[in-house]
Amino acid sequence: MVQSDRRRIWMVGCMLWACGAATAARSPAAAEPAAVVRLGAGSFRYGWSGTPDPLPLPRVRDGWRRPVPTNDWSSSLTWSRFSEAMYAHPWAVRFFDRGLALHVPAITAAAIGVFGNMPPAEACDLRITTTAPQPFADACLEAASDWFVTARQRAGSTRLSVSFGHGSPLVFVECTGAAVELAFGAVPVVWASGERFVAVEFAGRSYAIFWDRRTTRIERPGTARKVTWRFAPRDEADGPGTLSRTDRVGRERENGTERPDRPGGRRADAAMIRLTVAALPERSPLLLRHYRRAAMFRVADTRVDWAFDASSRKVTATYRWTLQRWLNASDEPSEPEKPADAHGEPPGGRSPGADAAAPKTILCLYPHQWRYLVAARGPVRAVEKPDARESPPKTHRPHAVPQPLHAVFHTVRGPMKLYLGSQFTTSVRLPPVLPVLPPLHRFADGPAAVPASELVHAAAQADTGIVSGVPPRRDTYWDGKWMAAVLEAAAALEGGGADRARTADGERAAKWRALVRLRLEDWFTADSETADDMHFVYHPRWGTAIGRPASYGSDRELNDHHFHYGYFIRCAAELARHDPSWAKRWGPFVQWLMRDIASPRRDDPEFPFLRCFDPYAGHSWASGHARFADGNNQESSSEAMNAWFGMFLWGQVTGDRTWRDLGAFLYATEATAVWEYWFDAFGGNLPDELACPSVAMVWGGKSTHETWFSAEPEMIHGINWLPLHAGSLYLAVPAGVADRQFRALVRDNGGTAWSGWADWITMYHALSDPDGARRSWKSLRGCVRPEAGNSRLHTEHWLAFFATVGRVDASVWGDAPLSAVFSDERQRTYCVFNPDRRRTLRARFSDGRVVEAAPGAWAVARKPLP
8 A cells, every 4th residue: 555545544534533423423324525535546435325324333442543343252342332242152241221140051952953052131140230329321341351351330330340251151241339239049059158259059060159349249139039149348238137157257357447458548448349250060079179279360361372384384373461460369469460461460571480470361272173172382373474474483371271171161162171271282284275276287097087187178158147247146155256266277277278278278267267357347446436336335434345236235334244254255265376466456355455464464444353253162253243143154155165265375475474374373273263163174173962963053142053045955954065275174074973964954955956056065975985076067067057156167077076085184294385185096186276476395205105296287196096
């Protein structure tokens, strides 16, 4: 972006913020022309124009200056007056007009899915309210880090602030201006208590509440079914109710003198109430002891850092909690301490033997985290700065290993294991990935090569419809699918010739790419004021890019941006692979679009950090607002993977390590989540009662085998397969998953008479049974109309390729990022693409095989199996 454009964005943004609520309240019908901002050869419009603004005011604290996070587990907080249920596993949290409800959902199962829903607020295990005379008007987002949020409610002089997040059984409550009341959903049984803490159990669930020396707990008069405790400043505790035993002893010690926890009689300190509310997976005194120490420290910040090591193909991610003193357990005045650093160390460094004394918290790890947990100490590569493409990698200090607590929360995502610490590290190998499938002429020695080539040419003659036809709908979703289908057809077309640079097929493929290039450039240029013109708009109030025409709520609800824009990004990466000069001209706009769905910078002035991707849950969320009783959701995990594949490919072919490494992190992490939570590849996460070995939709409070749009088995299964391309090989990992999923579809459908998506289904079948899939296609070829994002040509090429090389073999991996290995009963096939147009690539594979790829070219090698 040129300096003048940056200055223009800054000036317009300042004017919008200065206008504040008055600007937002102005009638959207009086839309003004939007400024055009240029990014390289592309451009977008700054501000909504032409039609009424579809977006409401975000519910954030006064003075909020960051882009508003959306598409997250907590997004209903910024879209709703209070919130819907927010599933910060193991907790479920909901705000209402008197405070908030907390609940650890019981897990139930049925044939359609697994459920861990939050009941209405009045039926929850815990309700936290205040004694303020008036109700709260709303709840808003006060602060957010990578997987923690702080929400605030205010009524008159009463202020209630609550911090909570993924993977923490601790909720931190602060109130000023009123006392806090805690109501239980049933009469609790106290199984442990002491100075300023009590642990209770009811309905088979255990909770603990911790408070500090400034606060007194009062047991309010209750009923046979309801018990309420009041937490009040010690000098305001007189009134109806009974002091707890420990608080009564504290009063007796004072004997009417000035209280030692309130030096100088500072009533401002005494008026603040702080609680830590904790959920325990079991009734355990030993576990409670760890909780008591952890409850003293609030989670002040959460952060994930990632790195990609191409030599080992490993993606490493470190998750850190910054802890800050919360409860005042001493006689000293309550002064906020400086937060520990990202490694849990106090300012000024660590003293010998300080590991044991460093603050720690309770960590709850999801299956996709504890399964890949790094157990040994060692150096971890640091993340390069965004502008450092060729800088040598740095290293962090040895990473810390959390202490297992041998306890488990049972959740809708499966068992969450408890650890004690302030950080942990995971490591997962990047699945095999290629830019497109290699040209078939590279396999001329294979028995299937000649018939495969004939089929590709025959398909090209009958496949002009997708190129010459008009996309079924001209919006960000369907147009993106159409462009991707044309580029896949082009790759398949030139892949069948003997010499792509000299054949008619190669020339036709180049024309098809040119068609997509013009279409993409049309989208990337804002040269018209009409809403029907294809262009992008930057919405400064929410900090998001909106493509117009939009679809499926991508404008008014900010839904599905990674689904829609993922196709654009993958198309841009494929064009860049063929034409580096195009990437230089249009790269600034492509990167701007990638920042909308997953900005790598927390200080990005235009977009939130990793908008669509939840770094702790390990997968993306589709809804921009999450205003559902079951929380946020994601249906098509495969379209999310399509976006991260496009990002990774863009970084790889342009030589940009920032986008390559971020794409690798998102792709590898979401792949593990797909294996765990959609396909249950290792078992143990989905219940036996489920009628199918997979689910189609993952929600915060449930996982179900259904879709938004169809009850047909082909689409319930297939929505997590399409679009199939060379970035979809993770679907064949671990071995056996694809076969199990295909057999489940055949069973659910009552056979192989497909009512739709027969092309995608047959392609997926080829991942586990290449020969069987090709035989099936012979009977379908003449009567199947490809899905809108596919072509017969791509289908033919895919089936011929897998019939030639066999199945994905993830037991062998290469140090070239764009590489994959396949095997059948006879031989192993190694495929490598070298995106570097200047240097030869020497790829080493884990079984010792070395394959050299010329600059900008493919290399294929084969080795007989014993």
